[in-house]
Amino acid sequence: MGSIFAVVKKDLKGYFDQPTGYILLVIFAALLAGLGFRQLFIAPEASMRAVISLWLPMLLTLFVPAATMRLVSEEQRDGTLETLLTQPLRTWNVIAAKFIAGFAFVSVGIIASLGIPIALETAGDMDIGAVVAQYFGTFLMTASYVAIGLFASSLTRNQMVALIIGLSIIGLLTLAGLPIVTLALPSRVAVLIQDLSPLTHYGSIARGVLDLRDLLYFAALIMTFLSATYLMIRGKTVSHRSPRYRNLQFGVAALVLISLMVGWFGSFIGGRLDLTEQRLYTLDSATRDIVENLDDIVTIKLFTSQDPPVQISLVTRDVIDFVDDLASASNGRIKVQKIQADTSEEAAEEAERSFIRPVEFNTATQGELQIKLGYLGMGMTYANSQEVIGFIDSLDQLEQRVAGNIYRMTLKEPKTIGMLYGHGEKRRDAELQTWRNQLERAYYVEEFDYVQEGVLDATGRGFDILVIPGSQKEIFPDLFNEIDQYLSEGGKVLILLDPVLIDQQRMRGSANNPGMVNWLREYGIDVGTDLVMDFEAHETLGFQSAYGVVNLPYPYWPQVPTSDNPNAKAISGGSPGAVLPWASSIEITNRFSNEVQDVEVTPLLTTYNSAGLDIDYDDLSPRSPRIEELSRTELKERHLAVSITGRRCPPLRAVCEIDPEDVFRMIVATDSDFISEQMAGGRQPRYSEHIFLGLNWIDWLAQEDALTQIRGKGERFRPLVFSSDLHKNIVQYGNIIGVPALIIIIGLVRFFLRRNTTRKVYTRGR
Numbered sequence: 001m002g003s004i005f006a007v008v009k010k011d012l013k014g015y016f017d018q019p020t021g022y023i024l025l026v027i028f029a030a031l032l033a034g035l036g037f038r039q040l041f042i043a044p045e046a047s048m049r050a051v052i053s054l055w056l057p058m059l060l061t062l063f064v065p066a067a068t069m070r071l072v073s074e075e076q077r078d079g080t081l082e083t084l085l086t087q088p089l090r091t092w093n094v095i096a097a098k099f100i101a102g103f104a105f106v107s108v109g110i111i112a113s114l115g116i117p118i119a120l121e122t123a124g125d126m127d128i129g130a131v132v133a134q135y136f137g138t139f140l141m142t143a144s145y146v147a148i149g150l151f152a153s154s155l156t157r158n159q160m161v162a163l164i165i166g167l168s169i170i171g172l173l174t175l176a177g178l179p180i181v182t183l184a185l186p187s188r189v190a191v192l193i194q195d196l197s198p199l200t201h202y203g204s205i206a207r208g209v210l211d212l213r214d215l216l217y218f219a220a221l222i223m224t225f226l227s228a229t230y231l232m233i234r235g236k237t238v239s240h241r242s243p244r245y246r247n248l249q250f251g252v253a254a255l256v257l258i259s260l261m262v263g264w265f266g267s268f269i270g271g272r273l274d275l276t277e278q279r280l281y282t283l284d285s286a287t288r289d290i291v292e293n294l295d296d297i298v299t300i301k302l303f304t305s306q307d308p309p310v311q312i313s314l315v316t317r318d319v320i321d322f323v324d325d326l327a328s329a330s331n332g333r334i335k336v337q338k339i340q341a342d343t344s345e346e347a348a349e350e351a352e353r354s355f356i357r358p359v360e361f362n363t364a365t366q367g368e369l370q371i372k373l374g375y376l377g378m379g380m381t382y383a384n385s386q387e388v389i390g391f392i393d394s395l396d397q398l399e400q401r402v403a404g405n406i407y408r409m410t411l412k413e414p415k416t417i418g419m420l421y422g423h424g425e426k427r428r429d430a431e432l433q434t435w436r437n438q439l440e441r442a443y444y445v446e447e448f449d450y451v452q453e454g455v456l457d458a459t460g461r462g463f464d465i466l467v468i469p470g471s472q473k474e475i476f477p478d479l480f481n482e483i484d485q486y487l488s489e490g491g492k493v494l495i496l497l498d499p500v501l502i503d504q505q506r507m508r509g510s511a512n513n514p515g516m517v518n519w520l521r522e523y524g525i526d527v528g529t530d531l532v533m534d535f536e537a538h539e540t541l542g543f544q545s546a547y548g549v550v551n552l553p554y555p556y557w558p559q560v561p562t563s564d565n566p567n568a569k570a571i572s573g574g575s576p577g578a579v580l581p582w583a584s585s586i587e588i589t590n591r592f593s594n595e596v597q598d599v600e601v602t603p604l605l606t607t608y609n610s611a612g613l614d615i616d617y618d619d620l621s622p623r624s625p626r627i628e629e630l631s632r633t634e635l636k637e638r639h640l641a642v643s644i645t646g647r648r649c650p651p652l653r654a655v656c657e658i659d660p661e662d663v664f665r666m667i668v669a670t671d672s673d674f675i676s677e678q679m680a681g682g683r684q685p686r687y688s689e690h691i692f693l694g695l696n697w698i699d700w701l702a703q704e705d706a707l708t709q710i711r712g713k714g715e716r717f718r719p720l721v722f723s724s725d726l727h728k729n730i731v732q733y734g735n736i737i738g739v740p741a742l743i744i745i746i747g748l749v750r751f752f753l754r755r756n757t758t759r760k761v762y763t764r765g766r
Contacts, residue, residue, distance in 0.1 A: 004097045011071065011101035017754065021105065022747035026740040028063045028109040032056065033735035036116055046124020046718040048117050052134045053206045057199060060145055061174055063109065065166030068102045068149025069159045072233065076157040091234045095150070095226060102146040110138055115739050119731040124720045129275035130208030137205030140218040141198050145170055147225035154232040173197055190310040200314065209281050212271035278574065281395070283325055287403040291330035298406055299335050301379045303351045306340040309361040309374040316376055318395050326402065341375040354379035355388045378402070385409035408442050415702050416444040418463035422451030424472025426672055432469060434681035435691050439698065456482035458491060465492045465701050470672025471513055472501065480519045484651040490662035492701040496672035499529045499584040500617055509582070509617030520668060522593035523644050524601050527670060528585040531617050532638050533627065534558035536610035537721045539579055543622055552622040557581045558611060559719050560640050563603040571643055572604060573696035576718065579687055580605065581679070583671040585613060586639040595653065599646035603639045604667065608721050611638040641669035667697050
């Protein structure tokens with residue numbers, strides 16, 4: 001071991017005793033930080049995934065060959081390789097030492113990038129587990145690239161030739177995972193080529209999951225090129241005509257073949273470690289409880305393609321893993337049938353009967369654009385009930401959809417939601433279609449026209465939950481009295497209130513529904529007829545100008561996180577928050593009417609401490625004077641949604657005997673647009689997570705805690721919120737300029753220390 005470390009030390013000194021090593025590190029650190037922050041500010045999220053998945057592999061493709069080109073080629077050029085091999089060192093020891101030295105040097109550049117997630121943590125809530133997995137994957141990919149660079153360096157005496165060879169091999173392997181290559185090949189070949197690319201396996205780890213199949217791939221790739229390096233170096237000391245050299249070739253070829261087999265066909269080996277904060281790729285405990293307590297068999301038919309299109313080959317693998325995990329957790333209550341729907345007419349007819357139809361994918365074969373059909377759908381049956389997921393394009397929300405479907409099929413008596421209208425509320429079948437469709441997977445949903453019927457009688461109608469989705473007209477006291485009566489009987493109400501109506505053509509607002517605002521004061525909250533603006537966490541929207549559409553920051557659409565308390569997180573099911581356009585503030589007064597008792601008000605959505613109020617709303621354009629006029633002293637946290645629990649007497653009765661079990665629940669949010677089709681529906685919804693937040697609120701009102709927990713599981717949007725421009729500049733330029741400057745300073749210090757050492761005059765003591 002001592003001899004290995006001696007060679008490692010010698011090569012590391014070769015890196016750090018010359019300016020070339022520092023130049024490479026400075027360029028790598030500056031480019032990664034610069035490109036990374038450019039990407040982060042386009043989509044301001046406290047996550048390293050965009051940086052890790054996009055820019056880091058590209059820069060490593062250039063950086064590693066440049067860093068490793070000298071490891072063996074320099075020894076060959078100077079004639080020191082033969083000397084090194086005549087020392088009491090085995091060839092494997094020399095290769096291991098060279099590999100360790102190259103890996104250690106490149107790792108310095110990767111470690112220098114740790115300043116990015118550390119700085120981002122000061123402006124957002126990073127998923128630390130995912131970051132750990134991402135950097136672990138980065139080191140694995142780096143090690144494989146170093147092995148390739150070492151092999152390239154062993155082929156020639158010329159460092160530039162070694163650079164070109166290493167760059168070519170790594171580049172080809174990287175390109176093998178890109179659609180530009182895989183879509184131009186037959187599917188079966190494309191999947192094999194895709195599995196050969198480090199990008200494919202690195203992308204899987206970048207999610208935050210360490211999959212044994214990916215680890216085996218990188219181990220196999222490293223061993224393959226180290227074995228090839230061994231053949232090249234060892235062959236220099238053995239005659240190429242001797243039997244010993246042929247045995248060497250056969251031995252190395254066998255080792256390479258074994259490594260390739262392990263890497264290529266290790267995809268059939270299971271086992272993974274989920275490091276994400278919410279264990280996104282591990283079955284939730286609530287899902288386990290549902291499947292473990294089934295009273296009868298649930299059959300899941302998973303329809304796939306024998307030769308899946310390359311676009312869904314990896315998703316197919318992950319979905320198969322998911323249904324296997326689900327079956328193993330069910331104690332035999334879930335039976336899984338895996339059917340390759342394109343292998344026979346009977347299988348295709350079975351898929352058609354289960355309402356699973358193939359999806360078309362584009363492939364380019366022999367220069368022609370062709371259409372390939374692919375199956376990836378799921379049918380679930382329980383007794384006489386059936387649920388279908390026609391096509392699965394990703395794992396996002398898959399567990400929630402499957403568990404929700406199973407829960408719905410096995411539910412004996414679904415609860416009923418009554419949606420009130422008659423005062424200009426959003427209609428179930430128009431503005432709230434997507435939300436309604438999701439609600440109907442677990443509840444009965446009925447509409448009720450109060451103006452036409454004249455009487456609410458929510459309890460008599462069997463409403464377990466009453467929803468008032470954005471009244472646009474004044475509500476009169478009779479309805480409030482009936483809602484009070486319903487709450488006194490332990491009713492549950494969701495109120496989506498729009499205190500200010502917006503004229504989007506003129507970009508002005510007008511006050512709305514003061515009767516509702518006055519009524520809510522009885523329950524300890526004061527809803528303002530104002531508009532909340534957040535100057536730090538807000539959306540960037542496109543506005544029409546004389547030169548076309550211009551993207552501008554718009555504080556009237558604040559990014560509002562879930563309030564930082566355990567009850568709010570439980571009620572919202574772990575949802576990170578929502579974007580609430582033109583919402584109003586809620587002040588918790590804790591002043592209640594005499595009929596209301598034992599009330600607890602919990603903030604659910606609360607802005608950052610950078611929110612102010614517009615009480616005039618006569619100019620809501622992105623260049624509104626109010627945005628400039630608002631003093632920084634007026635900025636603070638503002639509540640935009642609250643939950644209220646308690647008990648109350650029937651209306652107009654201040655004293656009564658209340659059944660302890662008649663506890664009402666109510667949620668009030670000052671915006672109804674956030675779950676509308678315009679924001680959260682359609683084929684490509686911008687805010688699909690809003691649907692699940694609305695569902696979680698309904699589940700809490702219905703006291704369906706299992707559904708709330710399952711729906712709350714999902715990849716969170718973690719916004720970047722800087723306390724000031726100075727904070728933002730420190731985070732950005734501290735990495736783009738500060739880290740490279742630190743590397744330069746360390747290099748200069750080492751240079752002057754070495755120069756002083758070489759100038760010392762040693763004299764013999766008298």
